[in-house]
Every structure is written in structure tokens, then in C-alpha cells.
Amino acid sequence: MWKRIEYMEWQTLLPQIGFALFAIAFVIIIWRTLKIKKQDLDKASRMPLDND
Amino acid sequence: MSENKLTIEYNDRIVRMFMMASIIWGFVGMLVGVLIASQLNYKFLNFNMEWLTFGRLRPLHTNAVIFAFVGNMMFAGVYHSTQRLVKARLASDFLSNLHFWGWQLIIVSAAITLPLGFTRGKEYAELIWPINIGVALMWVVFAINFFWTLGIRREKSLYVAIWFYIATIVTVTMLYVVNHLSLPTSLTHSYPIFGGVQDALVQWWYGHNAVAFFLTTPILGIMYYYVPKAAGRPVYSYRLSIVHFWSLVFIYIWAGPHHLLYTALPGWLQSLGMIFSLMLWAPSWGGMLNGLLTLRGAWHKLRTDPVLKFFAAGVTFYGMATFEGPLLSIKSVNALAHYTDWIIGHVHSGTLGWNGFMAAGMFYFLAPKLWKTKLYSVALANMHFWLGLVGILLYVAAMWVSGITQGLMLNSVDANGVLAYSNFLETVQSIKLPMLFRVFGGGLYLIGFAIMIYNLWKTIKSGTPTNGTFEVDANEPKEETMGLIGAIASPSFLYSAAIIAFPCVWLFADGIVGHLGGLLSIATCVAAVLHFKKSSASFEDWHEKFLKSSMPFTALVLVAAAIGGIVQIVPLVTIDRENVAEDRIQKVYTPLELAGRDIYISEGCYNCHSQMIRPFVAEVKRYGDYSRLGDSIYDHPYQWGSRRAGPDLARVGIKYGDEWHYTHMMNTGALSPGSTMPNYPWLAKKETNIAALPGKISALRTLGVPFTEKSDEEVIAEANAQAQRIVQNLKDKQIEVTKDKQIVALIAYLQQLGLTDNHQPDEVTAAAQ
Numbered sequence: 046m047w048k049r050i051e052y053m054e055w056q057t058l059l060p061q062i063g064f065a066l067f068a069i070a071f072v073i074i075i076w077r078t079l080k081i082k083k084q085d086l087d088k089a090s091r092m093p094l095d096n097d
Numbered sequence: 098m099s100e101n102k103l104t105i106e107y108n109d110r111i112v113r114m115f116m117m118a119s120i121i122w123g124f125v126g127m128l129v130g131v132l133i134a135s136q137l138n139y140k141f142l143n144f145n146m147e148w149l150t151f152g153r154l155r156p157l158h159t160n161a162v163i164f165a166f167v168g169n170m171m172f173a174g175v176y177h178s179t180q181r182l183v184k185a186r187l188a189s190d191f192l193s194n195l196h197f198w199g200w201q202l203i204i205v206s207a208a209i210t211l212p213l214g215f216t217r218g219k220e221y222a223e224l225i226w227p228i229n230i231g232v233a234l235m236w237v238v239f240a241i242n243f244f245w246t247l248g249i250r251r252e253k254s255l256y257v258a259i260w261f262y263i264a265t266i267v268t269v270t271m272l273y274v275v276n277h278l279s280l281p282t283s284l285t286h287s288y289p290i291f292g293g294v295q296d297a298l299v300q301w302w303y304g305h306n307a308v309a310f311f312l313t314t315p316i317l318g319i320m321y322y323y324v325p326k327a328a329g330r331p332v333y334s335y336r337l338s339i340v341h342f343w344s345l346v347f348i349y350i351w352a353g354p355h356h357l358l359y360t361a362l363p364g365w366l367q368s369l370g371m372i373f374s375l376m377l378w379a380p381s382w383g384g385m386l387n388g389l390l391t392l393r394g395a396w397h398k399l400r401t402d403p404v405l406k407f408f409a410a411g412v413t414f415y416g417m418a419t420f421e422g423p424l425l426s427i428k429s430v431n432a433l434a435h436y437t438d439w440i441i442g443h444v445h446s447g448t449l450g451w452n453g454f455m456a457a458g459m460f461y462f463l464a465p466k467l468w469k470t471k472l473y474s475v476a477l478a479n480m481h482f483w484l485g486l487v488g489i490l491l492y493v494a495a496m497w498v499s500g501i502t503q504g505l506m507l508n509s510v511d512a513n514g515v516l517a518y519s520n521f522l523e524t525v526q527s528i529k530l531p532m533l534f535r536v537f538g539g540g541l542y543l544i545g546f547a548i549m550i551y552n553l554w555k556t557i558k559s560g561t562p563t564n565g566t567f568e569v570d571a572n573e574p575k576e577e578t579m580g581l582i583g584a585i586a587s588p589s590f591l592y593s594a595a596i597i598a599f600p601c602v603w604l605f606a607d608g609i610v611g612h613l614g615g616l617l618s619i620a621t622c623v624a625a626v627l628h629f630k631k632s633s634a635s636f637e638d639w640h641e642k643f644l645k646s647s648m649p650f651t652a653l654v655l656v657a658a659a660i661g662g663i664v665q666i667v668p669l670v671t672i673d674r675e676n677v678a679e680d681r682i683q684k685v686y687t688p689l690e691l692a693g694r695d696i697y698i699s700e701g702c703y704n705c706h707s708q709m710i711r712p713f714v715a716e717v718k719r720y721g722d723y724s725r726l727g728d729s730i731y732d733h734p735y736q737w738g739s740r741r742a743g744p745d746l747a748r749v750g751i752k753y754g755d756e757w758h759y760t761h762m763m764n765t766g767a768l769s770p771g772s773t774m775p776n777y778p779w780l781a782k783k784e785t786n787i788a789a790l791p792g793k794i795s796a797l798r799t800l801g802v803p804f805t806e807k808s809d810e811e812v813i814a815e816a817n818a819q820a821q822r823i824v825q826n827l828k829d830k831q832i833e834v835t836k837d838k839q840i841v842a843l844i845a846y847l848q849q850l851g852l853t854d855n856h857q858p859d860e861v862t863a864a865a866q
Contacts, residue, residue: 062601066660067347069600073593078339090331092182092256093322 126161152701183250261318344380350661374426381419407458414450442496470560491538693846707738721748748851
């Protein structure tokens with residue numbers, strides 16, 4: 046593939062930082078999701094069924 | 098009402114209004130879709146009328162089905178389900194009504210301006226700037242009404258459907274505003290502030306995520322509310338729904354560049370787009386399985402309940418479309434499929450199957466409840482389902498055949514690099530039959546939709562508009578939430594932020610700063626462990642409260658969605674464009690060429706013609722040298738296109754004489770037998786707006802296009818002189834036309850496509866010296 050653009054200093058860091066942020070935040074969310082109590086999950090999942 | 102009970106009435110009137118608007122506009126939008134699909138078979142259906150050509154009606158079709166059909170359906174679903182999930186009436190009847198009538202006014206304005214040729218020339222972002230402002234205002238009204246309702250809610254927990262609605266509101270705001278930043282030159286015309294490759298990236302960041310956050314996340318919220326409701330059982334896995342939500346919000350926003358594979362977009366962005374598209378497979382299928390498994394134990398109901406039938410098929414199409422999307426994002430598959438009908442088929446499996454069937458299921462569910470009656474005919478609903486399903490399958494299968502045929506024929510070269518099908522029209526002829534099946538499939542779907550309208554109309558006539566009510570405990574204590582500042586000024590948030598930030602410094606910074614980042618990372622982890630050991634419940638409490646606090650939650654969603662856009666767009670808009678362009682750079686347009694370009698955009702030529710030659714042997718042989726980043730660096734808006742119903746035009750300049758273009762535009766069939774391109778006789782009658790050129794050039798100069806400083810009189814004189822030269826060329830070939838006609842300006846534009854200056858980046862020039 047042709048090289049279409051010169052890599053320029055700090056711009057190349059942004060995707061790496063973004064990816065690192067994404068990965069860390071994602072792991073935290075998965076961990077928190079797995080830790081949710083069963084009764085909370087049951088309550089939440091029944092919310093659409095609560096009314097009319 | 099008992100002593101301590103308070104009865105509150107939901108605002109279901111607004112739900113009924115949005116629902117009926119969705120049905121009416123949906124029919125209109127799909128009818129236009131069938132018409133333009135027919136135009137690709139029978140060009141006489143363009144009727145030689147400028148406001149009925151494919152190029153002008155296709156934006157009307159896409160805008161109508163996205164913003165009018167799905168938009169109104171989404172608002173109906175969001176308003177209906179939100180009131181019930183948060184146990185509160187919509188905060189403001191005035192804002193609800195303003196939202197409804199404002200949105201319909203926008204749709205009517207679009208339906209008038211698009212056929213008249215007033216367009217910004219960017220797909221799904223065609224509406225002119227005054228309408229853009231209207232859309233932004235109405236979206237703000239929607240957001241205020243929604244968040245205000247959350248603010249007065251009685252149910253503090255936010256069900257996952259509400260999360261999806263929040264993501265829709267904040268992300269669409271961000272996408273719409275950035276992609277519609279423009280510099281107006283008149284009431285009906287503007288130039289986007291981004292140009293060339295930057296405009297392309299911003300456009301597909303928006304375009305792809307319009308699919309994600311306008312056509313997907315709100316409908317997923319609707320799925321998570323209405324499928325359990327209709328099945329009478331809770332969602333299969335609430336945990337999975339949370340993972341589904343955050344995965345989509347984080348990943349979707351990065352995937353836009355897969356629309357620009359093998360173009361002049363920088364390679365690292367293409368790779369990023371492809372990788373994140375592949376990652377989307379997992380959450381999308383997780384969501385689909387969650388929806389389908391919610392029906393466990395209720396599958397037998399599908400035999401008799403049309404609502405569940407539509408939902409089950411809709412969710413299945415969500416899975417199919419989100420399988421096909423990542424598949425098409427693989428570069429080698431994309432090389433075959435891009436610019437072909439396969440992509441159009443993929444989009445329609447999502448819109449007709451996922452959006453259309455979820456909408457139908459929701460309408461059949463809501464109508465009897467909102468009018469307190471029974472569905473008029475289950476048999477008619479079943480007939481709608483089967484007609485729609487067969488229609489979609491015929492449509493999609495026809496587009497696979499058509500798209501793969503196009504891809505194979507256009508990319509086919511022999512061992513010596515000679516094109517196997519050198520005439521583009523050979524492919525147009527080869528796909529005639531699948532194009533007919535496409536019309537037939539779309540027609541069946543439309544007939545099914547018409548049956549639904551009749552069925553719902555009879556249902557509504559048999560009932561009475563009724564608003565839902567609910568009782569609440571008047572003395573219910575208020576639960577404490579944290580607010581935005583409370584969410585940030587807590588040990589949990591601060592530790593989390595530090596644990597993200599310091600390792601980034603450690604990883605990416607050099608020298609002493611990097612070491613310091615490492616030390617602080619370890620220190621923060623130790624401090625966090627000690628802190629939470631001391632007060633073990635605090636993080637958990639914070640997280641529980643966080644999920645019940647809509648504003649901090651919204652801020653987090655915005656951050657999550659913004660990351661992907663920032664890392665892609667910021668590097669590209671901050672680079673020195675001209676210095677990183679390769680060996681050539683676009684010639685700045687002459688005034689007449691610029692006028693011609695605006696006519697090209699106004700006629701919607703980009704709906705069928707690309708201006709981006711990919712670096713493949715077949716494309717270079719067919720169209721000319723592959724497109725460079727510098728070729729379109731001054732194009733506001735970019736015109737790379739996304740499909741080829743006709744050939745690429747990136748290097749069509751000086752390939753043919755002026756008289757060829759004139760004759761071709763007046764009667765395409767005369768020079769291209771079998772062409773489906775409409776004739777454009779009005780271009781020889783309508784006058785070019787030469788007087789507007791100085792203002793337009795001034796606007797583009799403001800945006801960074803290096804036009805030479807000239808007085809208004811000089812600009813007009815230059816345009817007239819070039820027009821006179823073209824008129825003389827035509828006269829030499831026995832064609833009489835005056836220099837003020839639009840066709841002359843358009844010829845000027847077409848004749849310069851692909852003409853560039855040799856270019857050396859500053860660094861290379863300096864090194865040579």
C-alpha cells in the first residue's frame with residue numbers, strides 16, 4: 046500500500062491513548078457488571094413489566 | 098383515588114401523534130424509494146423533469162425514511178416507554194408539542210428543498226443550513242423534555258432502555274453539529290468548513306454513526322422495553338444488556354472509516370475503522386441473542402401474535418445486518434463490494450428488516466392500547482408480515498447478485514492487465530434483472546406497509562384515544578442522587594481517573610515523565626486498595642448511585658462516544674494539509690468551474706458517480722491514475738461518493754470534448770446506449786448565478802482555499818471569458834448555446850476534474866535545496 050501521509054509527532058499518540066482509555070474503562074465496566082447483585086438485576090429486568 | 102395515592106395521567110397524545118406521523122411519512126419515503134429504484138430500470142420515469150431525477154429524489158428518500166419514518170417512530174417509542182419506565186408524565190406538554198410540530202415542519206421543508214436542488218451535497222446531511230439549525234433546535238427541545246422528565250421521575254433506577262435513549266440524544270447532538278458546521282453564502286447555500294479528506298472522514302464519522310445512534314441505539318432501547326413487554330417475561334440477561342450497551346457506545350464511534358477503505362484516507366485510519374468494525378460483531382450479536390432469548394418459553398406465541406412475529410424477525414435482521422456490516426469492512430471483501438449494490442442491499446436489510454419490522458411490531462402493540470380497542474385484523478397483520486418478509490428477502494438477494502456481479506465485472510482484468518469489461522455500461526446491462534427484482538421486492542414491502550396503514554386505521558376508528566394512568570404514593574420519600582459535581586468529587590471517580598491517566602503517561606511519555614507516570618500508577622493503585630479496604634462499600638455505593646444519576650451518567654456516555662471521534666478527527670484536521678499531500682495537489686477552481694461544481698452538487702451527481710479511484714489495476718486502467726489525498730484537498734464538500742451506478746469521474750477532465758458532454762447531458766442515450774442516467778435538458782435553459790461567485794470565492798478563501806485575490810468585477814469577467822471559450826468550442830461543433838447557461842459552467846467543471854499541479858511537500862523541497 047502506498048504511504049499516503051507523513052506521521053506527525055503527537056498525533057500518532059492519540060489513537061494509542063484513546064485505545065488504552067477505551068480498554069481500561071471497558072474492563073472496569075465489565076467488572077462492575079459482573080459484580081451487580083442478583084436482586085438488583087432481577088428488579089431492573091422486570092421494570093418494563095411493572096406497569097400497564 | 099385513595100388518601101395517600103396520586104393518579105397521574107401519561108401524555109400519550111404526543112405518542113399517538115408521532116406514531117401517525119411516522120406511518121404517513123414512512124409510506125411517502127418508501128414510495129419514493131420504489132420510484133427511484135424503478136428509475137434505475139426505466140429512465141423515462143425521471144420524466145425529463147428536474148425535480149424528479151434520481152439525483153434529487155434519492156436524498157429525499159434517504160432523509161424521509163431516516164429522519165421522518167424512523168425519527169417519528171423513535172420519538173413515539175421513547176416518549177411512551179420513558180414515561181412508564183420512570184413513572185412520570187412527560188415534563189412539558191408545550192415542549193412535546195413544539196417538538197412534534199417543529200419536526201414535521203423540518204420534514205416538509207426537506208421535502209420541498211431537496212427536489213428543488215438545494216443541498217449540501219453530503220449523504221444523509223443534505224439539508225441546507227437553515228433547516229440544519231431547525232433540526233438542532235428541535236433536538237435540543239427533545240433533549241430538554243427528556244432530561245427534565247428524568248429529573249422529575251419517581252423510579253430512580255434507570256432501566257437499560259433509558260441508557261440507550263441517553264446515548265442517542267448526546268451522540269446524535271455531537272455528530273450532527275460537527276458534520277453540519279458550514280459557512281453560508283446565501284439563505285439556501287453554504288460550504289462545509291471541512292474539505293477533502295477531512296470532510297470525508299467527518300462525513301463518515303457522522304454517516305456511520307447516524308446508523309449507529311439514530312437507527313440502532315434508540316431501536317435497541319425500544320427492543321429492550323417492548324420485547325419483554327410483548328412476551329410477558331423479563332429480558333433474558335440484564336447483565337448482557339449492560340455489556341451490550343457499553344460495548345456499542347465505546348466501539349461503534351470508531352468504525353466510520355470503513356466507508357473509506359482503499360481511498361486516499363490515511364492507512365492507519367482505515368485499519369482502525371476495519372478493526373473496530375470487526376469488534377462490533379460481539380456486542381451486536383450479544384444484543385441480538387439477548388433479544389431473541391427473551392422469547393424463551395414464548396416461542397409458541399409467535400404463531401398467533403403478530404407483534405412478537407415482527408419483533409422476532411426484526412431482531413433477527415439486526416443480527417444479520419450486523420454480521421454483514423463487519424464482513425463488508427474487511428478490506429479484501431470491501432475491495433469487491435464497495436461502490437456496488439451490495440452495500441445498498443446491506444443498508445436495506447438493516448432499515449427494512451430491523452427498523453421497519455421493529456416499527457411495525459411497536460405500532461401493532463401500541464395502537465390497541467393507545468386507542469383502547471382490539472387490533473382490527475390479525476390476519477391482515479400476518480399478511481403484512483409475510484409480504485414484508487418476502488419483499489426484504491427478494492430485495493436483499495437481488496442486491497447481492499447485482500453487487501457481486503458489478504464488483505466482479507468492474508474489477509476483472511486478464512493476465513496482461515487488460516480490462517475484461519471495458520465499457521461500464523456492460524455492467525449496467527448485466528444487472529437489469531436483479532434491478533427488476535429489487536423493485537418487485539421493495540414493492541411487496543410497500544404493499545405490506547399499506548395493508549398495515551389500513552389495519553391500523555380501522556383499529557383506530559373502532560376505539561377512543563386513551564391516555565395511560567398510574568398511581569403513586571403521594572408520600573413516597575425522595576431518593577438521593579449525586580449530581581454531576583458529586584459524581585466527580587468522589588474518591589471512586591478520582592481514583593478511577595488517576596488509574597487511567599497515570600498508566601497512559603507511563604506508557605506513552607519518555608524519560609523522567611514516563612518514570613514518574615509509572616511511580617504514580619503504582620502509588621495510586623496501592624492508595625485505592627488501602628482506601629477501599631478501610632471503607633469497603635464506598636466504591637459500590639458510588640457506582641449504585643451513579644447508575645441512578647442521569648446527568649453524570651450522560652456525561653460519561655458523551656466521553657465514551659467522543660473518544661473515538663477525537664482520536665480520528667483531531668489528528669487529521671490539525672495536520673498541515675498541503676505539506677502531507679503526495680506528489681500532486683489540486684488546481685484551485687476558476688470561478689466558472691466553481692459555479693459548475695455547485696450545479697454538479699445541486700443535481701446530486703454524487704449519488705451515482707464517485708470521484709475516488711482506488712489503487713487497483715482495474716480501476717487505474719478504467720478511470721486513470723489512482724486518487725491522491727491532494728487531488729481533492731480544496732473540495733468543500735468532498736465528492737468521493739459511495740456508490741457507482743455510473744463510472745467514476747475523478748479523472749474525466751479533458752477525456753472528452755465539450756460537445757460530447759453537451760450532447761451527453763441533453764440525451765444520455767445518444768452517446769451511451771442503455772444508460773440509465775437521466776437527461777438534463779433544463780441545464781441548457783437555466784442560467785448560472787454568476788453574480789454569486791465573488792461571495793462564494795470569498796467564503797472558500799476564508800476556509801483556506803488559496804484563491805487569488807481579485808475584485809468582484811474581475812471574478813465575473815474571468816467566468817464570462819471562460820464561458821465564452823466553451824461556447825465557441827460548442828459553436829465550432831454546430832451546437833448553439835449562450836454563455837450564461839448552466840450547462841456551460843458544468844462543462845467547465847467536468848473538464849477540469851483530475852487536473853492537478855505537481856507538488857513537493859516543503860520538507861522534500863528543502864532537502865532538495
